[in-house]
Amino acid sequence: MLQGLIKISHISPPPILSVRPSRALVDEAFEVLVENLAPVSPFTLRSLHHSEDGDDWEAYGHYFSDHSGRVSVSEDLSFGGTYSGMEPMGLIWSMRPVPGSRTGLRLRKKDVTTPMLITVSLYNGHEDFRGNSPLVSMVTERWYMGPGIQRIEISDEELRGGLFVPPGPGPFPGILDLWGGGGGLLEYRSALLASRGYVCLALEYFKTGQMKSTDMSFEYFEKAYRVLKDHPQVIPDRVGIISLCLGTIVTLSLVAESSDITHSQVGRWERWEHWERLSFSMFNKIRVDENNHQIWRDVGLALLKEPSMKVDVAKINCPLMLVNGCDDQNWCSVETADDISKTMDAAGKGHLLTRLDYPDTGHLIEPPFSPHCVAGNFMVYSSNEKVIQRYGGKTKPHSDAQDDSWRKILSFLRRHLYSERAKLST
């Protein structure tokens, strides 16, 4: 009997795992399919990524093969794991640091010229797979930069950033990309936007942890905008700005106050703050949650009450899109969006505003399929203290929001930067 069993295991066929496409852009979906499995049996599919910072991130779902020995992540239900239900991209968006990792991690690619490598593996059963060998596995590449995109480093006395130019004769619409309070130079969103047909400038305006540096001047941003507009590959009257968090303050100021920027189309704001100078005195409003993570949203609420701290959004003359998470624990984005909306309506500019408020979504609304970060490490500039900030959001709704908002942002950008210009006066 045992002899017979051994013989069977010799002829039992190996499973066949495919991930299509095996090389994709990070905002593209893939199809994970496993065939040649034992019918109606439990299996676990797991994704693993080793980040540039040296941390391991994983996601996994528990599946049952059908009678033909097949598991299709696009079509089948996950019965549990880091995601459940019918989730074609669950193996990416539900990724989180493996048990035992450092705390407060956030997955962000620094070197966008290389792909993210994700290993998708299949294990027998639904029990803990750690320590077991996978039955089959496959590496897949996720890229921020499409083929032919040119990356140009800008680091002179006056401006620091990364410029991404799509292939082709051009010229193209341009986008200025501004990040938030964490500082540093983050290029991944710009690389991805260039892959979607825009010349994109990711601007560094202070180094990580050095928010007090002199670069935070109005002129610096105006200069960045001009450099982009004047670039030979950019159509000068089709330039927009995309920003998150602190960057939104800058954007609103630029758009409302700068005489240079009269024709910009502004898009995609994650959190909004009326503000010209950061007021450190408001920081006594910071709370902590049960994990000792800092909640900063009340700081914004306090600032909202100060008219002198607000950018006059009534002066804005271009289309504006605000993207907010209703569970944003870092900033009161919904309340500030309400405030902007009220001011713009009163000035007769309400038709320029598009607002998307996502329920159960936190502060860090990233390109789709990026793992949700509910709380992350942050260096406080004033005190050089390392804290963990709470960003908020529940993983599944937050991930759906990322997916939906990205598509809507791309279509907003396409409408205003590629297609016929909207009639602003109507």
Next chain:
Amino acid sequence: MDEKHSCVTLSVQPSRGLVDEKFVILVQNSFPSSLLTIYAHHQCEDGNSWHAFAHYTSDAAGAVNVSEDCSMGGTYSGVEAMGLLWSLKPVPGSKPGLRMRKKNVQAPMVVTISVYSSHLTEGFGDQVPLAGVEVERWYMAPGVRRIPVTEDGLTATLFLPSGPGPFPGLLDLWGGGGQLVEYRAALLASHGIASMALDYLTCKYTMETGKIVEQDYFEMAYKFLQKHPKVLGSRIAMLGLSLGTSVILKMAVHSQIMKLRCAVCVSGSHVQPMDGFLKEMLDYFSKNCGNTRFTKDNEVVWRDLLLPIPIDLSLKVDVGKLQCPLMLIVGEDDQNWCAYESAMDMKGMMERAGNSHLLTLLSYPNAGHLMEPPYMPHARVSLFRDMQSRQKMMVLWGGQTLEHSRAQEDAWRKLLVFLRKNLYSGVKSGSSSLSNL
């Protein structure tokens, strides 16, 4: 619409694909019903430029979808999703007799696809296109490992699929041109088969001793795969084209060492002297070189070398004795080998012997000798260096581009299904049929 800037967009999905994957080319935002030319350009590793183009008219929304719309002319016409690749031709002014074959499989083939205003047939370099993108076509999927093999006297390259394995294995043999040709093995590894490309005509042994390898060289290659920790020893296949077919058929029937799970023979013949092996085969071909014909353009036609198909069993492999599934892929316009006639003869032999259930025969009208992985440009004629005479000559392979390209696509798909069925199945398909007797 801003007249200064077209803002036409062009996208190719996927932008990075395997060479046998289809892509979708979309043009959007052009003027409605405008005349457009979609143009593809590729510069090979040897520096030669290839191009293809097709004429379209955008729809009322200003869009063109190459997978759905009709090309009205160019290097292909009709609805052809992949026409811009398989209809690639050397640019005007190129040397004659070029053939596109990738040497470095670790880097992708890069193709630039552009869209031009109006219907152009030349002068693409002088006009500025409306938009252009770059597309990568890969022979190796991510995670596939390339391992040069020199042990056991072999000149080979092993490609292991991504993952822990072990995997079914395959020995990949090319034809009379020799060299170590890796691209097909790399692609098969991307489909989950540990594939080893084997050089058997210009291998180290032959280059050093001047002697042609014997049967044991191939058996050594088989054994290498069989004992490799990442290969399932009982699931090994062989795939060959042209002369490679001759080797495979002989080994599949007569080797005591090789127990093949299945074999795929492309554009080849079973006609060979049964006494002896590779050297005797090459001598036999040389002896018959009087049957060589020439076209009016002085292209060499070798298809008559082995005709008529002998009746004598000492001059052909007795495929009636074959015990593993066999797939034969032949082009009916093969001008280099009498592959079609050989296939018909093999079919007859197997029917008479009662093992024809093992045979899958794919015969394609108007397809030529060089049945390659899909979407690669068809070479009807190319410069070929004959291994015996060391001379370069223009050889006629045959095939009409459109039918040949369609045949390649169909044959490759069926080849993959055949390999998957035989290498990945639970039960040996041969034994399940015997139970019907």
